[in-house]
Amino acid sequence: MAWWKASSCATRRWKYNLSPGLRRCSQPGLHFPWRNILDSPTPVRVRFAPSPTGRMHLGSARTALYDYLLARRTGGKFILRIEDTDRKRFVAGAEQELIDGLRWLGLEFDEGPDIGGPYGPYRQTERQSIYQKWATELVERGHAYYCFCTPERLEKVRQEQQKQKLSTRYDGTCRALQLSEARSRIAAGEKFVVRFKMPREGQTRAVDMMRGEITWDNKELDDAVLLKSDGLPTYHLAAMADDYEMKITHVIRGSEWLSTFPLHVNIVRALGWPEPAWMHLSVFLKPSGKGKMSKRETAEALKDGHSIFVKDLIDLGYTPEGVLNWIVLMGWGVAEDDVMTLDQMVERFDIHHLTASPAAINFSKLDHFNGTHIRLLPIEDLAARLKPFFVAANYAVDNDMLLKVTPLIRERLVTLDDCIPFAGFFFNDTVDPAPADLVGKDLTPAQSAEVAHKAYTLLAGLPELTHAAAEPPLRQLVEESGLNINQVFGILRVAVTGQKVSPPLFESLEIIGRAKVLARVQKAIQVLKTL
RNA sequence: GCCCCCAUCGUCUAGCGGCCUAGGACGGAGCCCUCUCAAGGCUCAAACAGGGAUUCGAAUUCCCUUGGGGGCACCA
Known part of the structure; x- marks a missing residue:
């Protein structure tokens, strides 16, 4: 059942500890915008809002993916917004990597x-003027105040609180300031920030689509900075204001935002804005499941040919299909048929199937999905994706040859760049096998040379070297020689491909072509004679 | 330390009070197929964190404990 058709009280969402008013789903949910997603097919407006402070990783990719799926599922809009208000941590090029990553994954955004x-x-x-306007509005409505405390004083207060084992929070010094006094200090040129005036009494309740209702005691909450002394907003103000201005209906973000969730809903409510539906995604844990990926583990993964960064995954030969299928299932439970393309994900996406528990990264599953999707690709498509890897490895790629080779290696590839060890030799004029590899198992070099010689004679005598023409006589040769098939074919394989592991022998012979095959066998015989 | 979130095989998960002898996938083991390597097919091992409570009946609801995670900035 599609999520937007879900109407029964027996659905998963009601298992959560919602307050009684929220529990009765027979009532129209007008006061609870988050319910829109559950009961109506209204097109959503969702945003992916990364900050350009580093590389695009799996967590961001999954958040963007869920945004995309929700948008496409409902016929809504997927928006990219860059949250670049932290000038200290700004990384040039990060925005482009983000955009490239999204496009590579196929997550096309509608606005950005x-x-x-x-x-x-x-x-x-x-968009600075927008935030200043709303900060001022908040101050005027009595929901925020100017604060002149210096970072140094704040730091001292924090240390004192830590020493006394209290929770570290702003001590409220400027909260009591008269607005007129604050204004004259500003006029006098004093540096200031704007802080949110968090209610001191009572509780804040908010609903997370996945987790149900969450309650905080307001006395535990802090007066967060909304506008920094450089005039730029913090995330808290900027994201809320933009979500409002951009008419965002559903906010999907990481669970690291759960702790500031009450702040955000209080800002939205203080301004009287319509509240979006919220959902906080769990974090990804390192493979062991103990904590987040550290720098060291990230480096170790890379040594293994894996990475948590999208850009690396591209270079390592992963496909968008494989990566997408992998990350979509970290937090989305499907009962069966877990191999899906992006379009199929859109069809099947259902918020009720999302899970709130943290997921450990499992790279072998990525390999599995990548290989599976490679096998699903049409030959022409796969060949086109393989070509850049051959080119990067300095092979002169012949398109006809590539098209013939691709079917032979398709089911052997885990990553695209596996095509090099499997099929690089097809594009070389000669091969250079290790002499020892030319010797058949349990055979002497002389015996091996004899086998190679017989094969040469046989192949040279064929009117044309095709799979169909070569196989029967070569099998007969095995019979007559009293050797086993691995010995004979093994010698030929190494002689012709230069390696002990290769695509199937007869298909390879046909593709390499009579002249090159004969030359390579001839050369192998020479080498064997020197051993 | 304080606040919040989470808890089913090693991992990702299905599970919506009786369809559960707990299903699928990855990984692991074995067998089959086979010219190497794969792919594919079949089979096996593998889990409800613990304790209470509610109920005729609990993996499923509630509470506690334990464990894990996130956050506690003029960062996002």
């Missing part, structure tokens, strides 16, 4: 910094 859209601009540093 490089394509524009009706609610632009889509970079927060280009």
Whole structure:
């Protein structure tokens, strides 16, 4: 059943500890916008809002993927917004890597910094006036205040609190300041920030689509900074204001935002904005399941040919299909048929199937999905994707040859770059096998040379060297020689392909062609005679 | 330390009070197929963290414990 058709009270969402008003689903959910997603097919507006402070990793990719799936599932819009208000951590090129990563994955966004859209601009540093306006609005409504405390004083307060084993929070010094006094200090040129005036009494309740209702005691909450002294907003203000201005209906983000969730809903409510539906995705854990990936583990994974960064995955020969299938299932449980393309994911996507528990990264599963999707690709498509890897490895790629070779290696590839060890020799004029490899198992070099010689004579005598023409006589040769098939074919394989592991022998012979095959066998015989 | 979240095979998960002798996938083991390597087919091992409570009946609801994770910035 599609999520938007779900109407029964027996569905999963009701297992959570919702307050009684939320529990009765027979009532129209007008007061609870998050319910839209559950009961109506309204097109959503979702945003993926990364900050350009580093590389695009799996966590971001999955968040973007779920955003995309929800948008496409409902016929809504998927928006990319760059949260670049932290100028200290800004990394040049990070935005481009993000965009390239999204496009490579096939997660096309409908509005974004490089394509524009009706609610632009889509970079927060280009939207400063908006945040200042709302910060001022908040102050005027009594929900925020100017704060003149220096970072040094704040740090001292923090240390003191830690020493006394109290939770570290702003001590509220400027909260009591008269607005008129604050304004004159600002006029006098004093540096300031704007802080949110968190309610001190009562509780804050908010609903997470996946986790149900969450409650915080307001006395545990902090007066967070909304506008920094450089005039730029913090995430808290900027994201809320932009989500409002951009008419975002559903916010999907990482669970690292759960702790500031009450702050965010309080900002939204203080301004009287419609509250979006929220969902906080679990984090990815390192393969052992104990904590997040560290720098060291990331480096170790890379040594193994794996990575948590999208850009690396591209270079390592992973396919978008494989990566997508892998990450979509970290947090989405499907009962069976877990191999899916992006379009199939859109068809099947259902928020009720998302899980809130953290997921350990499992690279062998990535390999499995990548190999599976490679095998699903049409030959022409696969060949086109293989070509850059051959080119990068300095092989002169002949397209006809490539098209013939691709079917032979398709089911052997885990990653695209596996094509080099499997099929590089097809594009070389000669091969250079290790002499010892030419010797058949349990045979002497002389015996091996004899086998090679017989094979040479036989192949040279064929009117044309095709799979069909070569196989019967070669099998007969095995019979007559009293050797086993691995010995004979093994010698030939090494002689012709230069390696002990290769695609099937007869198909390979046909593709390499009579002249090269004979030359390679001839050369092998020479080598064997010197041993 | 404080706040919040999470808890089914090693891992990702199905499970919506009786369809559960707990299903699938990856990984592992074995067999079959086979010119190497794969792919494919078949089979096997492998889990409800613990304790209470509710109920005729609990993997499923509630509480506690334990374990794991996230956060506690003029970072996002």
